[in-house]
Every structure is written in structure tokens, then in C-alpha cells.
Amino acid sequence: MQYLPNIIFALALALGLSFFVMNIRKLFRNIKLGKEVNRTDKKPERLKNMMMIALGQSKMVKRPFSGALHIIVYVGFIIINIEVLEIIIDGLFGTHRVFQGLLGNGIYGFLIGVFEVLAVLVFVAVIVFWLRRNISNIKRFLSKEMKGWPKNDGNYILYFEMVLMTLFLVMNATDASFQQAGVGNTISQFIAPLFDGFSPEGLHTIERTAWWIHILGILVFLNYLYYSKHLHILLAFPNTYFANLNPKGQFTNLDSVTTEVKLMMDPDADPYAAPAEGAEEAIPEKFGASDVADLNWVQLLNAYTCTECGRCTSSCPANLTGKELSPRKIMMDTRDRLEEVGRNIDANKGVFVDDGKQLLNDYISPEELWACTSCNACVEECPVNIDPLSIIMDMRRYLVMEESAAPQELNMMMTNIENNGAPWQYNQQDRLNWANEE
Amino acid sequence: MNVPTMADMMAQGKQPEVLFWVGAAGSYDDRAKKISRAFVKILHQAKVDFAVLGTEESSTGDAAKRAGNEFLFQMQAMMNIEVLNGYEVKKIVTCDPHSFNTLKNEYPSLGGKYEVFHHTQFIQDLIAEGRLKIDDTTLKGKRVTFHDPCYLGRANDVYESPRELIKRLGVNLTEMKRNKSTALCCGAGGAQMFKDAEKGDKEINVLRTEDALETKPNIIATGCPYCNTMMTDGIKFKEKEAEVVVKDIAELIAEANNL
Ligand code: SF4
Ligand code: SF4
Numbered sequence: 001m002q003y004l005p006n007i008i009f010a011l012a013l014a015l016g017l018s019f020f021v022m023n024i025r026k027l028f029r030n031i032k033l034g035k036e037v038n039r040t041d042k043k044p045e046r047l048k049n050m051m052m053i054a055l056g057q058s059k060m061v062k063r064p065f066s067g068a069l070h071i072i073v074y075v076g077f078i079i080i081n082i083e084v085l086e087i088i089i090d091g092l093f094g095t096h097r098v099f100q101g102l103l104g105n106g107i108y109g110f111l112i113g114v115f116e117v118l119a120v121l122v123f124v125a126v127i128v129f130w131l132r133r134n135i136s137n138i139k140r141f142l143s144k145e146m147k148g149w150p151k152n153d154g155n156y157i158l159y160f161e162m163v164l165m166t167l168f169l170v171m172n173a174t175d176a177s178f179q180q181a182g183v184g185n186t187i188s189q190f191i192a193p194l195f196d197g198f199s200p201e202g203l204h205t206i207e208r209t210a211w212w213i214h215i216l217g218i219l220v221f222l223n224y225l226y227y228s229k230h231l232h233i234l235l236a237f238p239n240t241y242f243a244n245l246n247p248k249g250q251f252t253n254l255d256s257v258t259t260e261v262k263l264m265m266d267p268d269a270d271p272y273a274a275p276a277e278g279a280e281e282a283i284p285e286k287f288g289a290s291d292v293a294d295l296n297w298v299q300l301l302n303a304y305t306c307t308e309c310g311r312c313t314s315s316c317p318a319n320l321t322g323k324e325l326s327p328r329k330i331m332m333d334t335r336d337r338l339e340e341v342g343r344n345i346d347a348n349k350g351v352f353v354d355d356g357k358q359l360l361n362d363y364i365s366p367e368e369l370w371a372c373t374s375c376n377a378c379v380e381e382c383p384v385n386i387d388p389l390s391i392i393m394d395m396r397r398y399l400v401m402e403e404s405a406a407p408q409e410l411n412m413m414m415t416n417i418e419n420n421g422a423p424w425q426y427n428q429q430d431r432l433n434w435a436n437e438e
Numbered sequence: 439m440n441v442p443t444m445a446d447m448m449a450q451g452k453q454p455e456v457l458f459w460v461g462a463a464g465s466y467d468d469r470a471k472k473i474s475r476a477f478v479k480i481l482h483q484a485k486v487d488f489a490v491l492g493t494e495e496s497s498t499g500d501a502a503k504r505a506g507n508e509f510l511f512q513m514q515a516m517m518n519i520e521v522l523n524g525y526e527v528k529k530i531v532t533c534d535p536h537s538f539n540t541l542k543n544e545y546p547s548l549g550g551k552y553e554v555f556h557h558t559q560f561i562q563d564l565i566a567e568g569r570l571k572i573d574d575t576t577l578k579g580k581r582v583t584f585h586d587p588c589y590l591g592r593a594n595d596v597y598e599s600p601r602e603l604i605k606r607l608g609v610n611l612t613e614m615k616r617n618k619s620t621a622l623c624c625g626a627g628g629a630q631m632f633k634d635a636e637k638g639d640k641e642i643n644v645l646r647t648e649d650a651l652e653t654k655p656n657i658i659a660t661g662c663p664y665c666n667t668m669m670t671d672g673i674k675f676k677e678k679e680a681e682v683v684v685k686d687i688a689e690l691i692a693e694a695n696n697l
Contacts (some may be wrong), residue, residue: 261512377620
């Protein structure tokens with residue numbers, strides 16, 4: 001019976017990790033539903049982007065207040081992982097504060113002391129985050145798309161962090177031998193007196209309970225990630241690595257279109273020629289995107305990485321002037337639809353069965369898409385280099401090239417370009433008149 | 439005004455230093471035509487050997503592409519590339535950031551590889567080479583604010599050229615709260631110029647004009663014909679035509695140099 005706690009711990013750990021791995025595999029599968037796009041070039045530049053933006057948080061601090069708070073929580077998260085490692089070793093092998101023996105009181109005390117201070121800082125930062133989200137009237141937290149789950153999700157994450165930090169401090173405060181050693185208890189020494197009246201057994205029970213809930217909480221939190229915008233703590237890294245490195249104004253030139261246009265413009269092409277071998281069976285490629293599988297995998301990775309912070313939306317000119325478009329909503333819709341498609345695949349033994357729905361219309365309306373000025377403010381603003389504009393453009397392409405569903409005025413503009421070589425109805429022969437009009 | 443065409447040049451067996459891509463707005467829009475003329479005056483003063491395509495120029499296809507019509511865009515692009523390559527054009531300058539972006543970034547993979555400059559970059563080079571001087575007395579003391587065009591700024595990271603030129607005018611350059619990479623769109627991009635805005639509670643150009651008016655400017659400087667139209671409309675909407683003018687940087691330089 002002596003090993004019972006170790007066995008329970010090992011089981012809990014295995015269960016937590018395997019569930020996590022299962023979900024991550026699902027995540028990979030869903031992202032791979034997207035089209036191929038080559039993002040393997042310029043490795044040094046990609047690495048640098050990842051180091052600066054994901055690890056170094058260079059874009060977060062463009063808004064100094066939330067940026068600074070975020071860095072506290074982020075650094076706290078990274079560093080406290082050393083503590084989690086110790087807990088895991090202790091749990092598996094039945095040791096107690098194994099690093100204390102290994103590192104010696106001095107170093108260990110210093111480390112834990114830093115963790116405790118960080119825990120308090122994180123706690124305070126999280127409280128401020130909560131107040132910002134729930135009490136102050138910050139517009140980007142109040143948008144339409146932030147009702148229900150997205151709002152709760154944001155708060156759950158904060159509650160989780162508050163509880164985990166509290167448990168960590170209580171665990172230290174009620175650890176009699178740790179308090180006696182008197183090193184590293186920078187903060188917990190002030191909490192310890194609260195437990196003064198307890199018997200040594202009582203104290204030990206509290207310590208064990210806090211310890212267990214702490215580590216189980218971490219396992220639950222780990223598995224919560226997949227369902228939450230908090231997934232960005234993992235995906236921010238690949239997402240910034242694979243982000244587009246071309247100038248923001250450079251939109252892709254669709255290869256499928258190039259082939260057809262070349263054929264159309266080639267005077268020697270024989271319109272009645274037999275199609276090239278194999279061409280008959282090939283399903284003609286859809287132009288643009290109406291559902292998640294028409295997007296490329298980076299766009300889908302983007303959707304899973306979005307933290308729903310709304311920085312994009314708060315800088316979007318269309319959104320700022322009251323239009324339906326919100327780039328954040330574009331990303332949230334893409335993720336929701338992708339998840340729906342993933343569940344459909346799971347339920348149908350690995351194949352997608354048409355559910356009569358798609359990203360266009362069922363999630364994102366043409367009105368939203370047509371309101372975009374392609375100004376790139378959202379792309380510039382995103383702290384993790386997400387590109388909502390590319391999704392908007394792919395969906396516009398579908399509307400125009402597959403459905404001929406552009407707004408009437410745009411159809412006129414396009415007809416003019418076709419006939420007169422200008423978006424207005426002027427004669428191409430008058431194109432140089434400006435030179436002599438003064 | 440002497441504006442030679444590539445065809446003229448070719449007939450004389452000459453190859454100009456640079457092709458001036460006028461763009462549809464610069465060719466047809468009454469307000470933007472003034473910008474084209476101002477820029478040509480600057481080119482003349484700096485004795486730049488240039489030419490335009492004239493009636494051989496056609497829409498770059500930018501508006502069609504942003505509207506989602508990749509077919510039309512690529513047709514336009516390939517036609518233009520055929521003409522440009524036929525004249526063996528190497529260097530292009532344009533006053534239109536949309537043409538600038540498309541020619542520079544989207545034409546290469548379709549076979550059109552050129553060195554492309556926005557007119558503010560080109561003028562900056564002329565000054566650096568000692569071919570042009572800007573008189574810094576004419577506009578001295580005016581308060582000027584610059585509206586960054588999305589397709590020059592964020593899309594291509596050109597923030598300094600226009601500002602350098604404005605400073606050379608001897609004016610007082612004041613920045614709006616949203617500037618450079620955080621600048622607000624004028625509302626015309628992405629083919630929005632050619633349609634009514636979706637339902638909302640304000641027009642984008644009005645919001646941007648308010649940004650500009652907060653700096654209490656005498657002049658709102660622009661570097662894009664579409665921004666120019668949008669800001670001009672915004673000023674009219676705010677009934678500030680008496681106090682504030684909207685001018686392209688090329689126009690300001692032409693004015694400063696009494697061209
Ligand atoms: S590119 Fe479109 S969605 Fe993004 S900020 Fe500009 S208008 Fe909004
Ligand atoms: S796309 Fe980027 S900026 Fe917009 S909400 Fe998501 S993470 Fe924030």
C-alpha cells in the first residue's frame with residue numbers, strides 16, 4: 001500500500017498526457033485538412049521571427065500595459081515549469097522536494113523564492129486582466145463575438161491561474177520542513193501563520209491536498225488548452241515560424257488561374273484540342289474558398305492560434321466605423337467551423353460527410369467580406385502574426401469567380417476594366433488627355 | 439505639357455531612364471490628374487528622361503484583384519507585362535501606391551520584373567543625386583500632417599520617403615495619433631473606392647479625416663490619389679475647406695518650387 005500514491009500519480013499523469021496527445025493528433029489532422037502551401041524557405045528569418053515575436057513577445061509590448069502584464073504571466077508560466085518538473089519526479093518516485101537535495105539549500109531556496117514572488121505577480125496580473133475583461137469598458141472585450149463561450153473561456157483561464165498560484169503558495173506555506181529550513185519561503189512565510197493552530201498531521205494533510213490539487217489542476221489545464229483560446233501558448237511558436245514573409249501587399253497569384261489565362265491569351269491555343277491526358281478525371285479546382293478545406297494549412301493553424309485578443313478588430317477601419325466585419329470573428333468562425341468538420345470526421349469513421357454547411361454564409365456573411373478595405377491593419381496588429389485578410393480575400397475570390405456574386409457596383413467596375421482598361425467608363429484613347437489640360 | 443510616350447521614344451530609337459506609370463486615377467480622375475501634372479513638372483525640372491505608355495497603358499488590375507477577380511487581374515497583368523517587356527522597361531515610377539504594390543510585388547511571378555518606385559522614393563533619389571532641390575521657404579511655417587497610404591506603408595514598409603520630403607519643404611510636420619504602421623485606412627482600398635460602404639455608423643474617410651483634424655493642420659499631405667479623394671471628401675463633409683487643404687506631396691513640391 002505504500003506505493004499507492006505513486007501508482008495513482010503515475011496513472012493520473014499517463015491519463016492526462018495521453019488525452020492531451022490524442023487531442024494534439026486531432027489538431028494536426030484538422031490543420032492538415034488545409035491545402036498545401038510552402039513555408040519552408042528562409043529558415044533563419046523564420047527562426048528569428050519566432051524568437052522575437054513568440055518567445056520575445058515583441059509585438060505584445062506594442063500595447064505597453066497589457067503587454068507588461070502578459071509578460072509577467074508568461075515568464076511565470078515558463079519558470080514555474082521547473083517546479084512542475086519537481087512535482088512530477090516527487091510524485092512518481094515518492095520523494096519530497098527532490099531538487100532541494102540535488103541543488104542544495106542555497107540555490108534551491110533562491111529558485112523557489114523567485115517562484116513565489118512570480119506566483120504573487122502572476123496572481124496580481126491575472127486579477128487586473130479579470131478586472132479589464134469584466135469591469136472596465138474596453139470595447140474589444142465587449143464585441144458581439146465575445147458573448148458566451150469566448151467570454152467564459154477567457155475568465156476560466158484566469159480563474160485557473162488564480163487557483164493554481166494560490167495552491168502553490170499554500171502548498172509551500174503548509175510544508176513544515178520547508179518552512180523550518182527558512183530558505184525560499186519569501187512569500188509563503190507570511191501565509192504560514194494562518195495555519196498556526198493546526199496539528200502537524202492536519203498541516204500535512206493540507207499540504208498534501210494542495211500538492212495533489214495543484215498537479216491535477218495542471219493536468220486538467222493542459223487538457224483544457226485544446227478547447228480554449230489558451231492554445232496559443234503552444235501554437236504561437238509554429239504560427240510565427242510559418243507566417244507569411246512576403247510584403248503584406250503582395251497577394252498570391254493563383255496558379256490555376258495563370259494556366260487558364262495563358263491559354264486564353266495564347267493565339268496558337270486550339271480551343272477544341274483534346275484535354276491533356278489525365279485532365280478529364282481531375283476535379284476542376286475550386287477558385288477561392290467557401291469552406292475550411294479550401295483554405296491552406298497556415299490559415300487553419302492561424303485559426304487555432306488566435307487568442308481572441310481583438311487587437312485586430314480594434315484597429316480595423318471597417319469595424320471602427322460600425323460595419324459587420326471583425327477580423328477576430330473571421331478567425332473564430334474559421335476555428336469553429338474547422339472543429340465542426342473535425343467532429344464530423346470523427347463521427348463518420350474518418351471521412352467527412354457533407355453536412356450541408358460551410359464557412360461561407362453559415363459562419364461568415366458576404367456583407368462582412370465586402371466591408372474589408374484590405375488595409376492590413378489587422379495583420380500588422382496581431383501579436384502572433386495571424387493573417388485574417390488572406391482568408392477574407394480567398395472567400396471574396398470564391399464569391400466572384402465561382403458565384404459571380406460581387407456587389408453590383410464592383411461588377412460594373414470590373415466590366416469597365418475589361419472594356420476600357422480602367423475602373424471607370426472612359427475611353428482608353430483618352431488616357432493621355434491629362435497631359436494637356438492645364 | 440511635354441509628356442513623351444514610349445512609342446515616340448521607340449520611334450526615335452531612344453530608351454528613357456524611367457517609365458512613369460500614370461495609373462487609371464492619374465489619367466482620368468480630375469483631382470488626380472493634377473498630381474500627375476505636378477509630378478511631370480518635377481521630372482522636367484530635374485531633367486529626368488522619362489516616358490509614359492499613354493494609350494497603351496491599361497489598368498494594373500489591382501482593383502479587380504482586391505475585389506477577388508483573379509482572372510481579370512491576371513489578364514490585365516499579362517497584357518501590361520507584354521507591353522512593358524516589349525519596350526524593355528527596367529525602371530518604373532508611379533504616384534499610385536496601388537499600382538506601385540501590384541507592379542512591384544504581384545507582376546514578377548507573372549513574368550514582369552521591374553524596379554518599381556513610388557514617386558516619393560524617386561524624388562528622394564533625385565535630391566540625393568543632386569538633380570533636384572526643394573525650396574524650403576515658400577511653405578515655411580505651415581502645419582502639415584501626413585496620411586500614410588496602406589499600400590505604401592504597411593503593405594511595403596515605405597514610411598520615411600514621404601516624411602523626408604515633407605521635412606525638406608521647411609514645414610512643421612505633425613503626426614496623427616494613428617500613423618505609420620498603425621495608420622488608419624482612408625477607406626478606398628480593396629476596391630472600396632468603387633462601391634458604397636457596407637452599413638455602419640460612419641464613413642471610414644470621415645473617421646480618418648477626424649484623425650487628421652486633431653493635429654490642427656493647414657495641409658493634409660497624401661501620397662496616393664485615392665487617399666487624396668477620400669480625405670478631400672472628408673474635409674468637405676466636416677466643412678473645413680476654408681482652413682485645410684489636401685495635397686499630394688508632388689503638388690506640394692511643385693508649389694514650393696513655383697513650377
Ligand atoms: S484588412 Fe480588412 S479586416 Fe483587416 S483591418 Fe483592414 S479592413 Fe479590417
Ligand atoms: S487574429 Fe490576432 S489580433 Fe486578432 S484576435 Fe486573434 S490573436 Fe488577436
